[in-house]
Amino acid sequence: MSGTTAPAGNFCARGAHKAARTDGGANKTLVLTGNPNAGKTSVFNRVTRSNEKVSNWHGVTVEMKSKRAAIAGGVFDVVDLPGLYSLTVYSPDEEVSRDRLLSRRDGLVINVCEVNNLSRNLYLTLQLMELGADVFVAVNMIDELTKRGKKFNAERLSRALGVPVFAMSAKNKPESDAMIKAAAEYLSKRPARQKSGGAARARAYRLPYLDALPLKRVAALTAAAAAKAGLNPEFAAIKVLEGDGFIIGSLNLSAAVLNEIDALGDTRHAVAAARFSYIDAITDGVITDAEKFEKSAGKCSPYQPRYLSAPERIESGQNAVLASGKEWGSDGQQLTCRRRARTSRTQPRRRVKRSPYQPRYLSALDRIVLNKYLxxxxxxxxxxxxxxxxxxxxxxxxxxxxxxxxxxxxxxxxxxxxxxxxxxxxxxxxxxxxxxxxxxxxxxxxxxxxxxxxxxxxxxxxxxxxxxxxxxxxxxxxxxxxxxxxxxxxxxxxxxxxxxxxxxxxxxxxxxxxxxxxxxxxxxxxxxxxxxxxxxxxxxxxxxxxxxxxxxxxxxxxxxxxxxxxxxxxxxxxxxQSFIMELPPYRLPxxxxxxxxxxxxxxxxxxxxxxxxxxxxxxxxxxxxxxxxxxxxxxxxxxxxxxxxxxxxxxxxxxxxxxxxxxxxxxxxxxxxxxxxxxxxxxxxxxxxxxxxxxxxxxxxxxxxxxxxxxxxxxxxxxxxxxxxxxxxxxxxxxxxxxxxxxxxxxxxxxxxxxxSPGLFIGAIIFGAVALFTATVAVRALKRGASCPYLCADCPHKKGSAGE
Amino acid sequence: MTLLDAAPQTHYVIRSIAGEGFARRRLLDMGFVKKSRIFVAGRAPFCGAVLVSLRGSLIALRADAAATIELGAV
Known part of the structure; x- marks a missing residue:
């Protein structure tokens, strides 16, 4: 495949920040955020020598933890947040994260991603970029990928996203340290942000999929309210399209505006689908078989293949990226479709095999452990x-x-x-x-x-x-x-x-x-x-x-x-409340x-x-x-x-x-x-x-x-x-x-x-059991008419059968 | 056909996500969007959750959420 022309994001952002350079010693905060079970707390423990609880399930961390640590010759506040899938949140622990990310936009947001679920993790990354946060992506659990004989192309993803990407494994202390060092250096060397820079930065990221959304129309309706609420207007517009109750509530929109937004149709799905299709496009070829990787990496750039770490590498790659920066135009969606169509036509078999969306079949152990009867x-x-x-x-x-x-x-x-x-x-x-x-x-x-x-x-x-x-x-x-x-x-x-x-x-x-x-x-x-x-x-x-x-x-x-x-x-x-939960892969502790x-x-x-x-x-x-x-x-x-x-x-x-x-x-x-x-x-x-x-x-x-x-x-x-x-x-x-x-x-x-008197006692027990059983059966029989096997709020099946 | 009626060990493509409110939002955020490929991995005992593989991760969905996902053949 055409490995040389990486799907491009752009680094125009860099230029904008050079212009905005103010003082060097601004806020030095490194905020760890990401999907649940991505390994944020593992990284936090490694770099701050802490002993916070870590485990292999989703939602172990429920509080914000902060600790000062000396990294790369400077003192940084490292903040560990509970995991979240999206900036539209559901539970109190996610609220903690959202509030921190929305209220204080200082410092560097280290988005810890898990390589096994890269596309779902990048969904949050895109939202952080929409918000205008200063994002640094740390792709965790690379060792699990290497074990499967695959390679991760950090540099390619970094170019596509327009933010630094660092591949690492939090199990490995030197790698975690190298990551946090790279992040710290990146934060110190790059210019401090303007206080009101959220919107400017978000614009600088230039996320092409946003052009396909009716963002301008909504922004025109909500900009005034967003300014009043102290929110980045474009971010607020995206969240309004997504139907985020918290943002809509804080904007205090009038009924007329809400009706107009409702008339735009199913914007919630449109936003999610736009993000995922963009992710599909930019992650194409990011995870490859090991031998393929060497080839494409050789063609791609003079970078060291495995890690993209220090900021100078990003700077040095700037020109190459800018040159191909036009590929993602306003017709971003079409590009995705074209790309997909082409690959599926030419080599369908291998495409499925190499795709990051390869279905995860149940492992042999899971087939027994999760068997319905066993x-x-x-x-x-x-x-x-x-x-x-x-x-x-x-x-x-x-x-x-x-x-x-x-x-x-x-x-x-x-x-x-x-x-x-x-x-x-x-x-x-x-x-x-x-x-x-x-x-x-x-x-x-x-x-x-x-x-x-x-x-x-x-x-x-x-x-x-x-x-x-x-x-x-x-x-x-x-x-x-x-x-x-x-x-x-x-x-x-x-x-x-x-x-x-x-x-x-x-x-x-x-x-x-x-x-x-x-x-x-x-x-x-x-x-x-x-x-x-x-x-x-x-x-x-x-x-x-x-x-x-x-x-x-x-x-x-x-x-x-x-x-x-x-x-x-x-x-x-x-x-x-619906139960939607992710099952992590088995890991040997x-x-x-x-x-x-x-x-x-x-x-x-x-x-x-x-x-x-x-x-x-x-x-x-x-x-x-x-x-x-x-x-x-x-x-x-x-x-x-x-x-x-x-x-x-x-x-x-x-x-x-x-x-x-x-x-x-x-x-x-x-x-x-x-x-x-x-x-x-x-x-x-x-x-x-x-x-x-x-x-x-x-x-x-x-x-x-x-x-x-x-x-x-x-x-x-x-x-x-x-x-x-x-x-x-x-x-x-x-x-x-x-x-x-x-x-x-x-x-x-x-x-x-x-x-x-054993006889009397056993007799009483039997009598009681029979009476209880009869009562239960009677109650069940009385209630049966109203029951639906699906147990859902507005059961489509019941309605369907009633309509017939 | 909804995910609830889907045959286990089969690949499907998502046609639409019905429902509303939080449950739908969470489904969208987890990557359940139209045209995504999905693999039905199994069903929990006691008519419990449906286990699917989507974008490389295993996700368990309760029956009410599964019933909102309309599937089509690959």
């Missing part, structure tokens, strides 16, 4: 494997080893030493029972917690979590959630307080708040030691099964409540990244243990071992402070089977941090001392159910308040407490009833 069983198996690894042999063995080590290396020698030194009994007891057994006890769960986070980060980074979202959406839709909620809910297995934040990517407000409310029902890693210790004390053999059952119970409670809200409360019904993620979670855990949990545990121990009047009470008949106070609350819990002051004390500590539940139990004499009597096993199970479901910790409540407001936080508090109480009471009551 998908959910495989998901359950994967989760079961995670729990078997965490709680089964590997996890519990290493925990037990640590425990023995702690007993022999710490507890015994210290107790003996203190006894020999004649230290008072209560100090000995505080140090050994309170601190070493309590706080030290929780430390023995470090291997299990590390394993859990290892599994979770592996699932996330491989891209499996996105697949889970896709395959559970059918189920979740029925209960008013979307597959996207699945991320948040699965993250709840790690830590609910951080998981709640990821809900920001959800578009529908009610759905977002419901997800926030339901996520704490998932059993977080802090509750893990509680199950482990109690199961080890009472159910030695079946502990993995019981724990898996508890996790399932948490998930079931969340889904049951979602269904209840959706069906029974009109105000909590989710809006008709890098050992370094997974390691860093696990280490970060382990570090958080250790810091919590050393601060909050340690302090709380000492307080709990003191209050449980000292009486109001008599001081230290161990071994005497006087009641400790907690025993006295707990006596008031304990009867409340006797229907649940654990009406002892020790259990109540442990639960109260758990309000602040769930780990305290187990440290308290340990320092109050262990699980065997807390659950006594004939029904100790049932009481222990009921206690675990209560711990699983009751009020989330303070940190989670604060997160819920931040994401959904005080009302929802109070709702979360009361909902979880009541659920926990009811579930534990029902469970314990059922156990007691079963042991009292």
């Amino acid at each position: 998908a959910l069983p495989i998901f359950l198996l994967v989760m079961a494997a995670v729990f078997a690894l965490t709680f089964g042999l590997v996890g519990s063995l290493s925990s037990r080893l640590l425990r023995i080590l702690m007993q022999n290396a710490l507890y015994d020698p210290i107790l003996n030493g203190l006894t020999a030194a004649g230290v008072p009994l209560w100090i000995r007891a505080l140090l050994c029972d309170g601190v070493i057994l309590g706080v030290g006890g929780i430390l023995t769960f470090l291997p299990q917690i590390a394993l859990l986070f290892l599994c979770l980060s592996f699932l996330e980074d491989s891209g499996y979590v996105s697949r889970v979202a896709y395959m559970t959406d059918g189920l979740f839709r029925r209960v008013g959630l979307s597959g996207r909620s699945c991320f948040t809910i699965l993250m709840g297995l790690g830590c609910a307080a951080t998981a709640v934040m990821t809900a920001r990517g959800l578009e529908d407000e009610t759905m977002r708040k419901k997800t926030v409310l339901l996520t704490p029902f998932m059993s977080c890693s802090a509750r893990l030691p509680v199950y482990s210790v109690i199961c080890a004390a009472f159910f030695a053999s079946g502990s993995v099964l019981i724990i898996f059952g508890l996790y399932l119970l948490g998930a079931a409670a969340a889904i049951a409540f979602a269904a209840l809200f959706e069906k029974c409360f009109k105000r909590l019904k989710s809006g008709k 890098g050992a370094g990244r997974v390691g860093a993620l696990v280490w970060q979670n382990v570090k958080t855990f250790l810091i919590r243990v050393a601060t909050v949990i340690f302090a709380l545990n000492v307080i709990v121990w003191v209050l449980s071992n000292f009486s109001f009047t008599r001081g230290y009470v161990c071994g005497t008949d006087y009641k400790s402070i907690f025993e006295t106070l707990g006596a008031f609350l304990a009867p409340l819990f006797s229907p649940l089977g654990f009406g002892s002051w020790r259990a109540v004390t442990a639960l109260m500590g758990g309000l602040i941090a769930k780990e305290v539940v187990i440290t308290s139990i340990e320092s109050l004499g262990g699980a065997a001392a807390v659950f006594t009597g004939v029904h100790a096993k049932e009481a222990a199970l009921s206690f675990m159910i209560f711990t699983l479901l009751y009020t989330p910790c303070v940190a989670t409540l604060a997160a819920v308040k931040r994401e959904a407001g005080t009302k929802w936080m109070l709702l979360s508090l009361s909902l979880q407490s009541c659920t926990a109480y009811a579930a534990a009471a029902v469970f314990y009551g059922a156990c007691r009833a079963f042991s009292a």
Whole structure:
């Protein structure tokens, strides 16, 4: 193909900026933006040595992050924004990005693109150029392309777009550094922009596809309003054509103007189609087979083939670009068609093969994992494997080893030493029972917690979590959630307080708040030691099964409540937001990244243990071992402070089977941090001392159910308040407490009833089940007339059948 | 024929995008424009999302969004 005449953009912009040169030391900001999951945060972490969360799914970053970094001899503010597909936005995290990009047009916008989805990524690039931002394109994940035996022609794309393009892989630190250095140099060397330069720059980019749109007409109608709102008039006109509610709202257009714009027809599609057809034209030949590339690159220019980095290369290429700059005239659309027609006529087979729009067939793994019938069983198996690894042999063995080590290396020698030194009994007891057994006890769960986070980060980074979202959406839709909620809910297995934040990517407000409310029902890693210790004390053999059952119970409670809200409360019904989600390709998580993620979670855990949990545990121990009047009470008949106070609350819990002051004390500590539940139990004499009597096993199970479901910790409540407001936080508090109480009471009551008279109990259960089934069938039968299998807002199928 | 009724493992060309509001805008922004080629990769369990390949990426669409996409033969 005619590789020498690259589809041209133009660099006229450069001349314009030379004229506009003012002072050299203007704003030095590098803003990272781009599509979700393009690798913005990876780049940010690399260049600022940060440790922000990175993962292989869309919408990990929900906040703007800014950090100062020294790059290429200057100091720059590097800003990381949540990903977005378009400047017309849908969810709160995208709003953050849009607001930043619209309000402050200083500095350089580094548009991180993913090479696998280049054309969709460039869609945002074009919008940034329409906006008049100073754009620098960084094409990420080049290594994945190289692995497939293809090459990326950065220089060709740069000429076509008229902005610098840098090919890199964020996995590789030198490449990320080189990219940011090139961007920084580009920003420093090129002239500072005029303050009102947005429109001038956008015009300087001269995007030919815009000529095909009725932009002038709309601009004439909206220019005055745009000037008033402080927007670039041409950009505002494009957004009006696109039907962007935010821009139209801020322009405050009159009804007459809106009607006139409506009369232009389907402009929304026209704008999107114009952009994509331009992209199709300029990306033609940008990604080629490796050997073809060498040839075309040789013909094309004297540039170094792989990277286009430093600005001087762009400058040096200027003349060549200007010479061919006329190819994209006002009839840009026609050119695209001609080009396409020609290629498809001459070599249809090879064209399809080389095209960047080659369909992505499902990989062999996806064909099994996403199979209609196997998908959910495989998901359950994967989760079961995670729990078997965490709680089964590997996890519990290493925990037990640590425990023995702690007993022999710490507890015994210290107790003996203190006894020999004649230290008072209560100090000995505080140090050994309170601190070493309590706080030290929780430390023995470090291997299990590390394993859990290892599994979770592996699932996330491989891209499996996105697949889970896709395959559970059918189920979740029925209960008013979307597959996207699945991320948040699965993250709840790690830590609910951080998981709640990821809900920001959800578009529908009610759905977002419901997800926030339901996520704490998932059993977080802090509750893990509680199950482990109690199961080890009472159910030695079946502990993995019981724990898996508890996790399932948490998930079931969340889904049951979602269904209840959706069906029974009109105000909590989710809006008709559509679920459109991208599935990232499978990626083998890098050992370094997974390691860093696990280490970060382990570090958080250790810091919590050393601060909050340690302090709380000492307080709990003191209050449980000292009486109001008599001081230290161990071994005497006087009641400790907690025993006295707990006596008031304990009867409340006797229907649940654990009406002892020790259990109540442990639960109260758990309000602040769930780990305290187990440290308290340990320092109050262990699980065997807390659950006594004939029904100790049932009481222990009921206690675990209560711990699983009751009020989330303070940190989670604060997160819920931040994401959904005080009302929802109070709702979360009361909902979880009541659920926990009811579930534990029902469970314990059922156990007691079963042991009292098994026959009657089973009979009642069967009767209840039959009654419930009959009622459901009756309700279904009554409702059937109104149901449509498609479940869409304005169902075209129903209308069609009604018309016949 | 809409995407909802499309046969899996088949190539199509997009004829039109019906619907309105946010869902349509997002479809357009993701690259669902007329004349684009699309490959139907599969369907999720429980009448869930439709999985399509468009412009090199895999995109899952819920039934209501899929029903707005009118397809034609390649």
